[in-house]
Amino acid sequence: MRLSLLVLLVCLAACAWCQDATDTPEVPAPVDSTATTQDSEDAKLQAQIESLRTELNNLSEAELVRVATKQFDNAQIVLGHNIDLLGLMIVVLGVMIALTAVILTALSYFKSMETKSQLKQLAEAEETLKDLQTNVQALKKESEGLAEQMKNDRLKDREVKSDESDLNKQVSEKFLRNEELLHLFGQKQDSANDLLNRGNALANLGKYEEALVAYEEATKRESDYADAWYNKGVVFDNLDRHEEALAACNEAIRLKPDHASAWSNKGSVLGNSGIYEEALAAFDEAIRLKPNQNDVWNNKGNALSKLGRHEEALAAFEEAICLKPEFAKAWYNKACALSLMNQKNNMLASLHRAIELDEENKSMAREDDDFKAYWDDADFIALTEE
Numbered sequence: 001m002r003l004s005l006l007v008l009l010v011c012l013a014a015c016a017w018c019q020d021a022t023d024t025p026e027v028p029a030p031v032d033s034t035a036t037t038q039d040s041e042d043a044k045l046q047a048q049i050e051s052l053r054t055e056l057n058n059l060s061e062a063e064l065v066r067v068a069t070k071q072f073d074n075a076q077i078v079l080g081h082n083i084d085l086l087g088l089m090i091v092v093l094g095v096m097i098a099l100t101a102v103i104l105t106a107l108s109y110f111k112s113m114e115t116k117s118q119l120k121q122l123a124e125a126e127e128t129l130k131d132l133q134t135n136v137q138a139l140k141k142e143s144e145g146l147a148e149q150m151k152n153d154r155l156k157d158r159e160v161k162s163d164e165s166d167l168n169k170q171v172s173e174k175f176l177r178n179e180e181l182l183h184l185f186g187q188k189q190d191s192a193n194d195l196l197n198r199g200n201a202l203a204n205l206g207k208y209e210e211a212l213v214a215y216e217e218a219t220k221r222e223s224d225y226a227d228a229w230y231n232k233g234v235v236f237d238n239l240d241r242h243e244e245a246l247a248a249c250n251e252a253i254r255l256k257p258d259h260a261s262a263w264s265n266k267g268s269v270l271g272n273s274g275i276y277e278e279a280l281a282a283f284d285e286a287i288r289l290k291p292n293q294n295d296v297w298n299n300k301g302n303a304l305s306k307l308g309r310h311e312e313a314l315a316a317f318e319e320a321i322c323l324k325p326e327f328a329k330a331w332y333n334k335a336c337a338l339s340l341m342n343q344k345n346n347m348l349a350s351l352h353r354a355i356e357l358d359e360e361n362k363s364m365a366r367e368d369d370d371f372k373a374y375w376d377d378a379d380f381i382a383l384t385e386e
Helices: 002-023 031-058 061-152 165-184 192-204 208-221 226-238 242-255 260-272 276-289 294-306 310-323 328-340 344-357 360-367 369-374 378-384
Strands: none
Touching: 192 208, 192 226, 208 226, 226 242, 226 260, 242 260, 260 276, 260 294, 276 294, 294 310, 294 328, 310 328, 328 344, 328 360, 328 369, 344 360, 344 369, 344 378, 360 378, 369 378
């Protein structure tokens, strides 16, 4: 029993010595005193062991049991504290695991809800895209139809009033709106023909400068595009830029010698410039290529009237009326020719028909020098009064 207690105390003393050795700052020993220092430490340890042995021999068996019991109780207290701490840590860990499970469950729920919402939005987006694609295809077809309609109704000389001008404007406005939507959806890449159609729509709306930009771009993309050059000539003429208009018409004719509309527009440009003989030749060529153009016959009659060739002019106006019986401008011009030929009754009949077709011809006739000889005539006054 004593031997066991002695061993225990020796171990405790050794631990205490190690602690002291750890707490004591190490001082580097000189290289030549290593063996001496080791011997000194061994001597100290031996002395401590002897001291403990002496104390142990002096203690009674009861005291030794008391000391050992005290050390054991201290160890139990420390162990109890550690066990309590470990239990607390286990409880905390359990709570953390439970919280983590709750958080993961919540996240999974919200993720599933978000996925459902996204799937619903995706389905709605797909339906919307299908509707847009359907609308875009409809817009494409409608734009093609409107472009064809504008193509069939070519730009006319500004002296000729089109009875369908309001309808042409509506068609042009709708065409431009469709084109803007197609560009917005990325479904439109402008070709030379697209630019030509855009220019025609703008010209029909009286936006000549914008139309000219479209035609210019069309001729840049296709320099041999005769229709684009022809329409440039029309717009230049409407802007009173006659030299540029004539150059554009000549280019269209050079590219396409049988372009009847280009010959007609060339005649209009020359007529607006006062060059009536050349204008008449251009109108004749246009009629030769395409005889059924009522507006060209009307413009030919105007050129003949300017040259004083009233009987030929009258024949040209009658041909225009024959091609289009409700051509108000041709009836008015026919009345002018008859007035200059002093054929009052026929003049009044033609003027009456012109006024029936267009009320604006009343005020025009009261100020037109071609009717100057009848301004004081009672029948003329009765016909043209408001």
